[in-house]
Amino acid sequence: MCAARLLVDVHTHVYLPRYATMLRSRAAVPRIIPWTGGEERLLILDHEPSGGRPVGSQYWDREEKLKFMDRHGIDVSVVSTANPWLDFLSPTQAQEMATELNADLEEYCSTGPAIPDSTTKRLYGFGLLPLVPTVSVDALLENVKQIAAAPHLKGLIMGTRGLGKGLDDEALDPVWAAIEAAGLVIFLHPHYGVENSAFGEKENGHVLPLALGFPFETTIATTRLILSGVFDRFPDLRLLLAHSGGALPALSSRLASCIDHDPLVAARLKHDARYYVGKLYLDAVSYGPEEMGFTSEVLSRAARYKDITPSKMIANRSEGSKRMLFGTDHPFFPPLNSVEKWKSVVENLEAIEDVQGWSDADKEGVRGANAVSLFSL
Amino acid sequence: MCAARLLVDVHTHVYLPRYATMLRSRAAVPRIIPWTGGEERLLILDHEPSGGRPVGSQYWDREEKLKFMDRHGIDVSVVSTANPWLDFLSPTQAQEMATELNADLEEYCSTGPAIPDSTTKRLYGFGLLPLVPTVSVDALLENVKQIAAAPHLKGLIMGTRGLGKGLDDEALDPVWAAIEAAGLVIFLHPHYGVENSAFGEKENGHVLPLALGFPFETTIATTRLILSGVFDRFPDLRLLLAHSGGALPALSSRLASCIDHDPLVAARLKHDARYYVGKLYLDAVSYGPEEMGFTSEVLSRAARYKDITPSKMIANRSEGSKRMLFGTDHPFFPPLNSVEKWKSVVENLEAIEDVQGWSDADKEGVRGANAVSLFSL
Numbered sequence: 092m093c094a095a096r097l098l099v100d101v102h103t104h105v106y107l108p109r110y111a112t113m114l115r116s117r118a119a120v121p122r123i124i125p126w127t128g129g130e131e132r133l134l135i136l137d138h139e140p141s142g143g144r145p146v147g148s149q150y151w152d153r154e155e156k157l158k159f160m161d162r163h164g165i166d167v168s169v170v171s172t173a174n175p176w177l178d179f180l181s182p183t184q185a186q187e188m189a190t191e192l193n194a195d196l197e198e199y200c201s202t203g204p205a206i207p208d209s210t211t212k213r214l215y216g217f218g219l220l221p222l223v224p225t226v227s228v229d230a231l232l233e234n235v236k237q238i239a240a241a242p243h244l245k246g247l248i249m250g251t252r253g254l255g256k257g258l259d260d261e262a263l264d265p266v267w268a269a270i271e272a273a274g275l276v277i278f279l280h281p282h283y284g285v286e287n288s289a290f291g292e293k294e295n296g297h298v299l300p301l302a303l304g305f306p307f308e309t310t311i312a313t314t315r316l317i318l319s320g321v322f323d324r325f326p327d328l329r330l331l332l333a334h335s336g337g338a339l340p341a342l343s344s345r346l347a348s349c350i351d352h353d354p355l356v357a358a359r360l361k362h363d364a365r366y367y368v369g370k371l372y373l374d375a376v377s378y379g380p381e382e383m384g385f386t387s388e389v390l391s392r393a394a395r396y397k398d399i400t401p402s403k404m405i406a407n408r409s410e411g412s413k414r415m416l417f418g419t420d421h422p423f424f425p426p427l428n429s430v431e432k433w434k435s436v437v438e439n440l441e442a443i444e445d446v447q448g449w450s451d452a453d454k455e456g457v458r459g460a461n462a463v464s465l466f467s468l
Numbered sequence: 469m470c471a472a473r474l475l476v477d478v479h480t481h482v483y484l485p486r487y488a489t490m491l492r493s494r495a496a497v498p499r500i501i502p503w504t505g506g507e508e509r510l511l512i513l514d515h516e517p518s519g520g521r522p523v524g525s526q527y528w529d530r531e532e533k534l535k536f537m538d539r540h541g542i543d544v545s546v547v548s549t550a551n552p553w554l555d556f557l558s559p560t561q562a563q564e565m566a567t568e569l570n571a572d573l574e575e576y577c578s579t580g581p582a583i584p585d586s587t588t589k590r591l592y593g594f595g596l597l598p599l600v601p602t603v604s605v606d607a608l609l610e611n612v613k614q615i616a617a618a619p620h621l622k623g624l625i626m627g628t629r630g631l632g633k634g635l636d637d638e639a640l641d642p643v644w645a646a647i648e649a650a651g652l653v654i655f656l657h658p659h660y661g662v663e664n665s666a667f668g669e670k671e672n673g674h675v676l677p678l679a680l681g682f683p684f685e686t687t688i689a690t691t692r693l694i695l696s697g698v699f700d701r702f703p704d705l706r707l708l709l710a711h712s713g714g715a716l717p718a719l720s721s722r723l724a725s726c727i728d729h730d731p732l733v734a735a736r737l738k739h740d741a742r743y744y745v746g747k748l749y750l751d752a753v754s755y756g757p758e759e760m761g762f763t764s765e766v767l768s769r770a771a772r773y774k775d776i777t778p779s780k781m782i783a784n785r786s787e788g789s790k791r792m793l794f795g796t797d798h799p800f801f802p803p804l805n806s807v808e809k810w811k812s813v814v815e816n817l818e819a820i821e822d823v824q825g826w827s828d829a830d831k832e833g834v835r836g837a838n839a840v841s842l843f844s845l
Contacts, residue, residue: 352801
């Protein structure tokens, strides 16, 4: 099989059995509770509507992941623990759980199948760091080392809280340095959204926190990283943003303008904000060809803003597409009705196909070749 | 002068003298306070950095507005009271102030200059409603009537709180009906952003609340309008969104997907969320040609989602550009250094010029002809 033809899913989640057992043992959110008919429900946000989400073997059983992959023609998945990771544990618990789950995930991948006639496995993973308040930086560095040494772990997933003060906390600098040096990819993923009061009192199910809160959280976290100079200090850090970077691409010129007009911030950064956006990788989980085409323009125009005086270079969708990677968000977003292929997956694949200005090679890149290259699969 | 050549600014603010006097009399935010050297400072958000923003005659003096217009080649401005409008007043105060300020604004426009050799004035306005908790709907309807009867008021500006429960409050239905019947344009503008704790503890000046909080607020408010069925009940409502609709265009396919997967909401709306986005008007205040080109695609693709089964129509930037309108956000975003033309204005004009796929006529439309048509100038 030709690497350029692989379909690779970089946004696909798992609750490993050890994690699910821990969630079942808990009395507070996040937790898994028994439901009628022997089923279980997952509560991951406060005030979950509909009594929580149905949760089952698709979350923890490797065979179910592989069946989902087969059904959708996905050759390789880079799986990651779903939110909220270890955020709610004590430092000691988080450290122990991170170490055990990273070992579990390496085994999940290494003992899984390979692509026929290839040494490439079908499953790779993003590990976890025990990112909770008061954990020691040494403990974090230990887990970075563990992940870097695990052949099938290609990076790590993290939320936006860091040690409790967010990702713009200088205390994390040694962690960024170690991740950068190890060449690991950080998959930045939301969980908290924004304060629920913003969404009003009407019953809108999960729509507002998921459709808006999640991307807002990713946008804020990444903007705070930019403003704190993390990308100036760690120019080779490789950050993959969930949900195509949320609203950041669309607000990046406004961000640049606001920085430019604020005496407190204007002189602090080496580059225009739009330059840093071009250092990011974005999953192609945005459900529309216009969105994908646009984000590829934003990624490519970063080159325009390398120097103080922006050039007049026209954005090149083809160039920008090289930093975009297919994802499914499985096992979230199951279709309401039983169907062969999940609508959310089909929509994202069709969107990739329909982007104006992407060549066939660009589309192959987004579907898999970019991931093969980014993760050295 | 040919109407197609007019430069029309639809996003330009004023604190009329009566409003400034009221702000000076206040002991709490929002307020205007004396500053060193006979200057004044404006405090409109809690915890303003830098002791607040310099405020002066550019906020209340019509001659200053006209000078700014002349300096930037702006023929017509549709001025609106800047946030936070009347949100902080009692119902009685808000009602009285709305009525007086609407009369003041009509006079500000009607006694101002006309375009040479034309009956078109250089100044038009968006009026105010006393949108505060416990105000009577009759009072709101009185002011809608007042605005509709004022020849130079072409619509009204509003924030996102409505009567305290947001704009998805059914209590506002008679107000939408009256505004729709009068053919007035609603200019929806943010003020509150999102909960500041999301922005962390680092000193980033105004950057995060302005660059992200503002567009997030507009996005949430408009999404709540969509979810509540306002555009199904009032299909001819004309809503102009500040800052190009914030993050809504970029998140509209994600929104559609989240609605589609949520049993509580999926069956409630007549159309795909992206259809309603095409009913909106967006100012062209997004500081980048890629952003503007993209939002014009999102506006035009709405037609694809009119029916339950989306068509394969390719987005048409030219078509979408007809719902986009130049704006400056004056007197906000003054450049840090004294210059002839404001950088923010030049950037937005250059961005319009640089959009790929807009014809010269499309660009003339965004610069002015669309506003001439929308407001019947």
